[in-house]
Amino acid sequence: MRIDVIGGGPAGLYFAILAKKSLPNAAVSVVERNRPDDTFGFGIVLSDETLANLKAADEPSYRDIAASFAYWDDIYTWYRGEVMKSSGHGFSGIRRLTLLGILQRRAAELGVEVRYGVEDAGIESHRGADLVVAADGINSRVRESLAQSFRPTVEMRPNRFVWLGAKMTLPGFTYSFRENEHGLWNLHAYMYTEGECTLVVETTNEAFLASGLGVEDERATAAYVEKLFAEELGGGKVLTNRSFWRQFPVVRCATWHHENVVLLGDAAHSAHWSIGSGTKLAMEDAIALHGALMRHVHNPRRAPGEYESERRQEAERIQHSANTSLVFFENVRRFWHMDPVQFNFALMSRSKQITYENLRMRDAKLVAEVDRWWTRRVAEAEGVRLPKDFAPPPPMFSPFTLRGMKLRNRVVVSPMCQYSATDGMPDDWHLVHYGSRALGGAGLMFTEMTCVAADARITPGCTGMYKAEHVLAWKRIVEFVHARSEAKIALQLGHAGRKGSTQLLWEEMDMPLKSGNWPIVAPSPLPYHPGVSQVPREMSRADMDRVKAEFVRAAEMGVECGFDMLELHMAHGYLLAGFISPVTNRRTDEYGGSLENRLRFPLEVFAACRAVWPNDKPMSVRISATDWIPGGLTGEDSVAIAKALKAVGCDLVDVSTGQTDPASKPVYGRMYQLVFAEQIRNEAGIATMAVGAITTADQVNTIVASGRADLAALARPHLADPYFTLHAAAECGYHDVGWPKQYLSGAQQAYTLAQRAKEDAARKAAQSTAGGLEWKKRAA
Numbered sequence: 001m002r003i004d005v006i007g008g009g010p011a012g013l014y015f016a017i018l019a020k021k022s023l024p025n026a027a028v029s030v031v032e033r034n035r036p037d038d039t040f041g042f043g044i045v046l047s048d049e050t051l052a053n054l055k056a057a058d059e060p061s062y063r064d065i066a067a068s069f070a071y072w073d074d075i076y077t078w079y080r081g082e083v084m085k086s087s088g089h090g091f092s093g094i095r096r097l098t099l100l101g102i103l104q105r106r107a108a109e110l111g112v113e114v115r116y117g118v119e120d121a122g123i124e125s126h127r128g129a130d131l132v133v134a135a136d137g138i139n140s141r142v143r144e145s146l147a148q149s150f151r152p153t154v155e156m157r158p159n160r161f162v163w164l165g166a167k168m169t170l171p172g173f174t175y176s177f178r179e180n181e182h183g184l185w186n187l188h189a190y191m192y193t194e195g196e197c198t199l200v201v202e203t204t205n206e207a208f209l210a211s212g213l214g215v216e217d218e219r220a221t222a223a224y225v226e227k228l229f230a231e232e233l234g235g236g237k238v239l240t241n242r243s244f245w246r247q248f249p250v251v252r253c254a255t256w257h258h259e260n261v262v263l264l265g266d267a268a269h270s271a272h273w274s275i276g277s278g279t280k281l282a283m284e285d286a287i288a289l290h291g292a293l294m295r296h297v298h299n300p301r302r303a304p305g306e307y308e309s310e311r312r313q314e315a316e317r318i319q320h321s322a323n324t325s326l327v328f329f330e331n332v333r334r335f336w337h338m339d340p341v342q343f344n345f346a347l348m349s350r351s352k353q354i355t356y357e358n359l360r361m362r363d364a365k366l367v368a369e370v371d372r373w374w375t376r377r378v379a380e381a382e383g384v385r386l387p388k389d390f391a392p393p394p395p396m397f398s399p400f401t402l403r404g405m406k407l408r409n410r411v412v413v414s415p416m417c418q419y420s421a422t423d424g425m426p427d428d429w430h431l432v433h434y435g436s437r438a439l440g441g442a443g444l445m446f447t448e449m450t451c452v453a454a455d456a457r458i459t460p461g462c463t464g465m466y467k468a469e470h471v472l473a474w475k476r477i478v479e480f481v482h483a484r485s486e487a488k489i490a491l492q493l494g495h496a497g498r499k500g501s502t503q504l505l506w507e508e509m510d511m512p513l514k515s516g517n518w519p520i521v522a523p524s525p526l527p528y529h530p531g532v533s534q535v536p537r538e539m540s541r542a543d544m545d546r547v548k549a550e551f552v553r554a555a556e557m558g559v560e561c562g563f564d565m566l567e568l569h570m571a572h573g574y575l576l577a578g579f580i581s582p583v584t585n586r587r588t589d590e591y592g593g594s595l596e597n598r599l600r601f602p603l604e605v606f607a608a609c610r611a612v613w614p615n616d617k618p619m620s621v622r623i624s625a626t627d628w629i630p631g632g633l634t635g636e637d638s639v640a641i642a643k644a645l646k647a648v649g650c651d652l653v654d655v656s657t658g659q660t661d662p663a664s665k666p667v668y669g670r671m672y673q674l675v676f677a678e679q680i681r682n683e684a685g686i687a688t689m690a691v692g693a694i695t696t697a698d699q700v701n702t703i704v705a706s707g708r709a710d711l712a713a714l715a716r717p718h719l720a721d722p723y724f725t726l727h728a729a730a731e732c733g734y735h736d737v738g739w740p741k742q743y744l745s746g747a748q749q750a751y752t753l754a755q756r757a758k759e760d761a762a763r764k765a766a767q768s769t770a771g772g773l774e775w776k777k778r779a780a
């Protein structure tokens, strides 16, 4: 068998080693343009988990790698004159040149032919090979030459960064954030061998331009960094090594293989260096491709496809975390007003991999400090005097006040249509549904989107607020919630716009009714599904007056029912959202065109409702912070929208996304909309509610304590578990959550079971940590 590897970085060399070790008779060759001792960058980091994978794949190289490591456990964060320490992070650093040297020696020992200092002659020159492994790095020529097959996208991120070095000893991984006359700068520094460190300095493109530094002016860069971070570097010298100010390219490919050619490592996918995973990904790709090859030794052409299907999800997961992390560093300004304790927690939890509970396992002292700081801050905001010996609750159980509405905790039952009403009338289903969720402990619950007129409904099953009977039915629900629970209840009002007159969720959602359709209106006559959906009538000013009056009438009815809060639905492509998004609003009058124009009618409706809604009761708006469509709404637009809403008396933005148009392409993941809640809260200066794939108490604690949102709404989890908050309290061992007295015997049992589960988990964790320490000791 002939295996040609293009690129002798960690991915290419490691794959060549594994392949040659398993197939000694195969001709395995590597072509590498650099000489063996050329190096770029200084040190790299690998986690404990990656080391375990390397050990299993090739023990000899692992032993050499492990023997060359610098280990550290602590992270130090310098921010606004404070240095904070966080422990338990378990990283290892190695000089890149040392790692490559170990791999080069191991490859030679096994008989891999590595041709150094040779430029690859192009994909055509590998015709005779059974397998061609393109491990030629982030600027892969192979990827570009077969672009039609791999369909790569390369997204250049705006920030500037530079790799540097320093001869010094650091106590642990070091972050530092500093502001000067040019802007904000962050330093990431770590030791990869005693007395030698890698420094990465990052800043915004604006600050970089303002600094006047040249992209390739290494001397000026070193001098600038030495001055800016003099304290952190102990006045030491900064070393350069092709230290140019780069922008990070996020590389993605629709596929990683074409016939017998396969992309590996950075050539296939890049992961921002701030989570230190580039080398890990590259070497783990090599392990996966080797595994697939071993399963198809007699037909190596099958290996690339199998490697890709096995590996893609994990690589994308890491890339997603890396992207989430890079967004933090691109937006440090967003967090700059924060107290050091909160800033540090926001930094640690930036990629969503480290959460409140996860951090507690690493560093219980730090999380206890976050709890205490948070409780003090909430007490200050709520005007509460804390006793000296206060026991801080988990952040999710802290109160929150909007105007006269006091919430007991930060958990919210998100609005969810039940599609079970007749002519807008909520019935016993709704009483039981909302009633049981009110008993479940959430501080606030929302009604489903309740429509302001019969022809404003999405489906025939939607609830309404347009008849006197509706007031009575909703009042019964609100009174139950108030009498039997401590939850507050908000009314969500909406108008379906072009998504109206459609089928129920469990029929064909968003498709027109099979019979009995009613005429629909929208800002522009654009059907939701072209050729299938009804074409809405473009609204005239008279239509706008009618709809506005319907909203006001419904708000007044909501007052009569006794709702605690009112939310207007301006998201998900419904009528008011339809005005805001440029995708659905093509008007040429004063209600279309600029964002200011597109917001005109929605703001008018808001102001009219605010005028009849009691002053001591809050109002919120749900928005789609992005359309997930090129040319549609973006996070920046949503900040402008939030500012405009705040100016007319909106108290909270409920931050959802998308559903504007079938063309939306959302990027799903854990808490995937949170970044928009974070952006709006910290850039527009308004309270936000995060929603979307928030499923655990741990996530709620992380969200609120890191200052990314004030409230966390959960929809689907509350369908599966109306008692989500009570269960979360039991898990945390927190008692002051308001269990209904009728259920207290159940509560007792829930706390006992939760405590037992916690002890079991701690025992298991202790066993695995003991194992980890053992191998670490042996490796050292």
Ligand SMILES: Cc1cc2nc3c(=O)[nH]c(=O)nc-3n(C[C@H](O)[C@H](O)[C@H](O)COP(=O)(O)OP(=O)(O)OC[C@H]3O[C@@H](n4cnc5c(N)ncnc54)[C@H](O)[C@@H]3O)c2cc1C
Binding pocket: 006, 007, 008, 009, 010, 011, 012, 031, 032, 033, 034, 040, 041, 042, 043, 044, 045, 096, 118, 119, 120, 135, 136, 137, 138, 140, 141, 163, 198, 264, 265, 266, 267, 273, 276, 277, 278, 279, 282
């Ligand atoms: C300049 C640079 C510095 C870095 N520094 C660090 C660091 O300090 N810490 C860290 O954690 N991560 C660092 N990284 C990121 C990390 O090293 C990568 O994620 C990881 O090396 C990916 O491994 P790879 O084998 O896929 O690609 P690479 O390591 O980039 O290896 C690709 C190899 O292919 C060779 N090559 C490319 N094209 C050709 C061709 N046409 N002919 C012959 N050879 C070719 C290149 O010379 C290179 O050696 C750095 C990356 C780069 C590019």
Ligand SMILES: Cc1cc2nc3c(=O)[nH]c(=O)nc-3n(C[C@H](O)[C@H](O)[C@H](O)COP(=O)(O)O)c2cc1C
Binding pocket: 414, 415, 416, 417, 418, 447, 448, 449, 492, 505, 569, 571, 622, 656, 691, 692, 693, 694, 713, 714, 715, 716, 717
């Ligand atoms: C069955 C169902 C009905 C929904 N109805 C509404 C609604 O009436 N109004 C609204 O704003 N969002 C509605 N949503 C969206 C949710 O409020 C929430 O934003 C979304 O489900 C993401 O949250 P999750 O991941 O916790 O489910 C609905 C979601 C579901 C699952």
